[in-house]
Amino acid sequence: MCGSVTLPSSVAHGAKRSDALARIGLNGRSGPGLLRRLLGAVDDTVDDALERLLGERFDDRLARVPLTLGTSGVDPFGLDPQWAKYALVTIAMLHRKYFRADVFGIENVPRGRVLLVANHAGQIPIDGLLIGAAMFMDAEPPRIIRAMVEKWAVGLPFVSLAFTRVGQVVGVPENAKRLLSQGEALLVFPEGARGIAKTYNRRYKLAEFGLGFMRMAIETNTPIVPIAIVGAEEQYISVANIESLARILRMPAFPIVPQLLVPGGQFPLPTKYRMWFGEPMRFGGDPDDDDAVMDEKVWLVRQTIQSMLNRGLKERKHVFW
């Protein structure tokens, strides 16, 4: 057990707040009394804010999340729910207040292992965060979703650590298979960097889908829930993507976003997000079939998301409300 963070599994979810802070490195125990009180106050504020946003205490909600935590309070992939709490307070704010997301059909997400397949847009993956928020805040039972992180992000200090602690894993098939066999919900953006770096003129036109997620779904017999997100494309308006520069800088994309030059434009525009969760789709067959065979199955998922998107766009009255 991990020093001060002794967490018998039965009370793991009711961890004391000082432990939570100690866990994320703000160790107030050794500091002066004032610092300790200050950290305590910060923690109370976080708890109160979350309680208001969630409608119940964070720990009560967390207790219903199916998790496999070790005695140290961390799961084998490095997810630490007490870290996730601090991430969640920000994400919950974005979800409820900033982007005022509307979530439809989240009851379609089955229990147990599931692949969440969504369209990807908006230059930075806020769509991923908000799906995570929706699955924790709006789904019943609440889930902490897993997403796959680009390999290059794993080499970045702090970023990789934060990703790991909130449950994100390196994007390799072995990890996906293992997570699904544990019964986790895995978020996939089959468009990848092609999708997120779309320029404004190609908004809501799905880019090409990778085939890997379909092979994974068939191999592990996992249902796919298609998700359409409307609102992400307008948060950062990209007029061009300079691929040669991206290659030189070894980045997935190099978008030109004029709003970044305007003071305050560094923040994403407060568009209204709408998320539709479709009915689960199940596929059979041989996971090692030819690409042509896979393409047909992937096309079905892609088409489902595209038509959900089209319907959503038609219903939408305004980008910002």
Add this chain to the structure above:
Amino acid sequence: MVESAAFPSPGPRSGTARVAGSVKATSTPGAVVVTGICGRLGKQLARVLHRERRVVGVDRRPFPDKPKDIDHAQVDIRRTKLKDVFRTGDVAAVVHLGVMHDPRASASEHHSWNVAGFGKLLEYVAQFQVPKLVVLSSANVYGPQPQNPQFLTEESPLLGGQNFSDIRDLVEVDMLAQSFFWKLPETETVILRPVHILGTVHNAPSNFLRRNPVLTVMGFDPMTQVIHEADVVAAIELALSPGIRGIFNLAGSEPVPLSCLIKILGRQKLSVPYSVAKVALSRLWSLRLTTFPAPELDHIRYVCMVDDRRARQVLGFAPSKSLDETALAVDEGRW
């Protein structure tokens, strides 16, 4: 050199030296040759094994406080004298612990000891048709990489030498042992790849955690697996049982973040940005002020964890020591 001895012609000598198959080994077990017996792990293994079986130690270091019934041959494994150990006794098994990982030793010494020496040992195992060979490799042969899956299986590529050339010969030892699977299928070859071994042993991870403060790389806190030395000894014992062959990853108790281990030990953390740590360590290294080679920083940045399902299912291995016991073991027996 292994090739030449891989398929010895069945002569009268092999008839006498041969120690029956697996069935006989259980009833009248022959000697177990343990290389590197004078290391801390070797001594522990010897103390456990000698109660049930005849143990012959091979090490160029002396073994002053050895139990009386253990024979110790103080020879360099690269010398032909090693052959006498095989010639005289009915050798039922060879446990190879004598892998050198001393980053201060010269590259040629390292290579000749680890690769040529092990090659010699394999030659005799083949020539005298020893029915069991257990090689203690390490999970470090997979190497810590940012793109590693969280749990590496035994089939994962051995990329340990990719960024740290000094461990290439350890990878080579593992490969040599693997080639033995098909070169000499009659010998039951077992390769054990334990994660970081903690305890009274003087290996890199134990020494690393003995320091105070413990060095960490700022912004990284990888999930880590550690195993208690006594559990490794138990796994070697299991590997010696007849019928067991193949490669097994050994993981100890549950995986935890590195910071958690440091906290259990009650140590302070010294977080240094990677670039600073790298430059500082290489300077200190060239001045011979540290035993921590800069490329090994990857071990405290990236994951290198193993999937030990095969060891649990086939070998019947289960760690007996808890996480706390394992971590605190590095402070035991210090003087």
